[in-house]
Amino acid sequence: MKVEAIVERTDNGYYSIACDAQIGNFCLGGYGNSVDEAKADMAAIVKEAQEEYVKEHGSLPKNLQEIKIEYKYDLQSFFNYFEWINISKFAKFAGINESKMRQYKIGAAYAGEKTKEKILVAIQKMSADLAAVSL
Structure with missing residues (x-):
């Protein structure tokens, strides 16, 4: 499944990742002190959602087995992630x-x-x- 995720710096200085995709009842997204932390949070949410889907339905459909995330950044998030x-x-x-x-x-x-x-x-x-x- 291909997911388009928006990475933005919030007003309180944290970074959030939002998208319209979901797995079962889980909405996908992430949050953290940096873009790296928000991406790690998103990866954890995806894994948790996949595990819950398997518990509820017995197996994970092929389209939910591999989640490909395309990140789109605001300027602050881009330069935080590529701080070098x-x-x-x-x-x-x-x-x-x-x-x-x-x-x-x-x-x-x-x-x-x-x-x-x-x-x-x-x-x-x-x-x-x-x-x-x-x-």
Whole structure:
């Protein structure tokens, strides 16, 4: 089963993962102090839901045996999860003001659609550059 999950930083500084998918009576999601913690919580919920489904129905249908989660991030969550990205250098790479980029990262300002698109294009270019590396 393919699941689209939204990763966001909440107003209280925690990270949440939300999606419309469920297994049996379990709604899937996660919560934590970091994106890693929220993803681990989501994985635990998926496992628990699968186990409960088996207890109630005797077996797990094939479509519920392998859950593939596609994560979509807000900017704060993205830069929390990929904390190894130097925000100042990324801003230069993306052609965005460094100070503004730092504000986007911590949630002090919110990027408009054009800026989000510039950030996404930079992430995709960075990804392609990394994928082409040979050592």
